[in-house]
Amino acid sequence: MSNASNKATVVEGKATPRGKFPHIKRAGDFLYVSGTSSRRPDNSFAGAQADALGVTTLDIRVQTRTVIENIRDILQSAGADLSDLVETQAFLVNMNDFG
Template sequence: MMNDALVIEGKAAPRGRFPHVKTVGDLVFVSGTSSRNADNTFRGVNVDALGVTDLDIREQTRAVIENIRDILGAAGAGLEDLAQATCYLVNMNDFGGFNEVWGEFFDESGPTRTTVAVHQLPHPHLLIEIQGFAVRPR
């Protein structure tokens, strides 16, 4: 039985003292994951020359799910092994775009999911964060 906590090279460093992922036996727990890149830029964020910010829920959702895929991969699992996800949206008006991208990766045989609105996330450019757990294949 493997019990490891991993901070994964090439991913955005956690903004606190916690791992990207922790395995306990065959269970794989993924910490809250955003669209932040290793260089601390964000996918789904465009700031023009005047400082006007455009945030894209679809691009951010895609980036978050791809980050989770990579994190699960480092722990010996994949998106197909994801059993449950909790999704945090800053604005429920983004629910449609979020759902659209979710459907690119998952169908009704995918993970169970809870989606809630939160007041804010750790950076003002973030529209979404997802945490979840998977069961590593034997």
């Protein structure tokens, strides 16, 4: 395969990836989106707030919606969309958020 069909990309306007992970990796006709969260470009997290004492309040609905929007934006940067998704994998911190 040529380098044109194997490209890792960091998408402008999205939160900078932590570590050496790209937002999206193209391998031939396949796109792989990695490490997407509800993190915004300013490094704050949608659906996560902390009070003056540091007690956090998490909203799984807001976080999930933001993750999906981030994935959509990343896919669109490569000419794809959510309708092109084949598989997703989610990791939950609190199992009460499942179901």
